Each structure stands twice: as C-alpha cells, then as structure tokens.
Amino acid sequence: MNYQANNILVTGGAGFIGSNFIRYLLENNRPVKIVNLDALTYAGNKANLTNLKNPKQHQLIEGNICDRQLIEKLLREHHIDTIIHFAAESHVDRSISGPEAFIQTNIVGTFCLLEAARQYWLEEKKLSQQQCRFHHISTDEVYGSLEEKDPAFSETTAYDPSSPYSAAKAGSDHLAKAYFRTYGLPMTITNCSNNYGPYQHQEKLIPTIIKACIHQQPIPIYGDGKNIRDWLFVDDHCSAIETVITKGKLGETYNIGGECELTNLEVASTICKTMDALYPQKNSHLELIQFVKDRPGHDKRYAININKIKSELNWQPQENFASGIKKTITYYT
Secondary structure, eight states: OOOOOOEEEEETTTSHHHHHHHHHHHHTTOOOEEEEEEOOOTTOOGGGGTTOSSGGGEEEEEOOTTOHHHHHHHHHHTTOOEEEEOOOOOOHHHHHHOTHHHIIIIIIIHHHHHHHHIIIIIIISOOOTTSOEEEEEEEGGGGOOOOTTSOOBOTTSOOOOOSHHHHHHHHHHHHHHHHHHHHOOOEEEEEEOEEESTTOOTTSHHHHHHHHHHHTOOEEEETTSOOEEEEEEHHHHHHHHHHHHHHOOTTOEEEEOOSOEEEHHHHHHHHHHHHHHHSOOSSOGGGGEEEEOOOTTOOSBOOBOOHHHHHHHOOOOOOOHHHHHHHHHHHHO
C-alpha cells in the first residue's frame, strides 16, 4: 500500500532543490499542507518561492534545524506526519575553508530532526510506521571518488567521503539509518548525483558557466576539466523523491541519477554551444573557457547506478542533458 503524506515539514525549502520540490508538489495539485522551515542563509532565497501555484498550501517559517524546541513546536502545531529533509550546507569549497558549519547543520541538525520526530510520532502520538515518514536527502559524494573505468556507485558501495561536506553528509545518513534500526522510525534515504536547473545558487558550476556566458566573462574550469559527474535535472530528482516516499521500502536507500556522465569541460562546452545557438555573439562562447588551479580533494569521478529505483519503483529520468540544459539556460536568461 502506498504511503500518503498529508502535513509535510520540508527543511531547506527556500534552497535550490527544496524550492523546486515544493513547486513540483503544488503544480501537480498534491493535496498536502507544506510547512517550509529554512534558515534563509546565503543558499536560501525567498524569491525561489514566488508565484507558487496553490500558495495557501505553503507556509514559510524562518528558523534553524538545530533549534530543537522550534522543530517540536512545528510538529505539534501543524500535525506533521512527513518530514522531507533537504536542509544542508552543501558547497565543497566552503566546507574546506570553514568546516564547522557543515558539522552543525548536516550532523547536529539532522539529529535534532530525527530525535524530535521519534519523540513526537513514536512516543507521544504512538503512530504506526504506515502513518508517518522521514525522508532524508543525501548525495553521491558520500561514496568518494571513482576512476574512469570503475563501476558506478550502487546502494551497497562502501562510504569513503573526501571532503568535510561529504563526511558530514555520510554522518547524517548513518544517523538516519540508526534511527530506523534502533527505534523503528519509518525512514527512507535518497543519494542523488549533481543536480541542475532553475533556482540554483550562482556559486555552483552550471549557473557560474551560464552567468559567465551572459556577461561575456571568463568561464573558470578546475584543473584539466576532466573531472566527471553524473548530471540530474532537478524536476527528475523531485519526481524520484516523491516516488521513494510514496512507494519505497522503509529503511532502504535509493540512488537517483540522470544516467548522464560528462566531464566538466563537456558541460561547459555544451552550455557554450547552446548559448551560441540561442544568443550568438561575435565570437563563440567557447573562447571564454579558462582553466584554473584545481581545488584540494577534488574527486575525479562520480557515477550513479540507478537500477534499484528503476526496477523496484519503476522510476527513470525524463530529461537528457541537452533538453535539461536548454530549459536551465532559458530560466537564467
């Protein structure tokens, strides 16, 4: 029997993926009430939530996931039965220069949410596992780095994080799994590959490249540009999350990817060629590409095996990179 969410607490819902997920639910007329808890740091933006469809179903509350009292208050006041946990510090470069915020938000914040949910759902309300759900959003970066010929990450790949960011996300994954095994908290996890699409923060790779093209500025590419990532259009990610929450097996992890491995140089080149076609300039946008010093601990390759979610839950991505990047460029321009 499929799970039906009613009153949802979305953490980090003013950020890139969280705001797209809220739009996805509302635009598809899901009969839910959404309470959106966001600290509105540099990565959260109220503008990401303008012009929502069915806005009466959504309420934005400014607050921190480390504020346990606030979380408990929201769970009770809004009769929350589903937590979808996007909130995280997620920028690798920032985690290298200032790791403490990543430990606080990604590990301590996740603990506060899990513990509040356990006490409210299981101890206070005595809900069954079919009456509530905690869904934790994670990343493929917890698995570490792959060589070019290595098989893609699967759900059974051992964790081997490289940065303070990915280490903190790995810690939060382990906490979520422990709360399922120890307390029976009904939980699912998704580990996704690199997302792109509307409303992404401009510090990330694809918005940085598009912005540079628009303003005819140098496009910075780390090292030799041969680092490989799997790219997932954000709307596909949103549909996968809903699929896992609705049909996923409790306690399980599902990898979500776009089946689209590209080097950073290929990503930049595709964007430049698309910009040449849509907004031609005197010179090709390809001439803007410049190589810069590589960052410390830069993982060589991420690749996601999505056979589990495809075979068990009948989900697969709908966008390829060409179609997704055209939609993304159209949004930013």
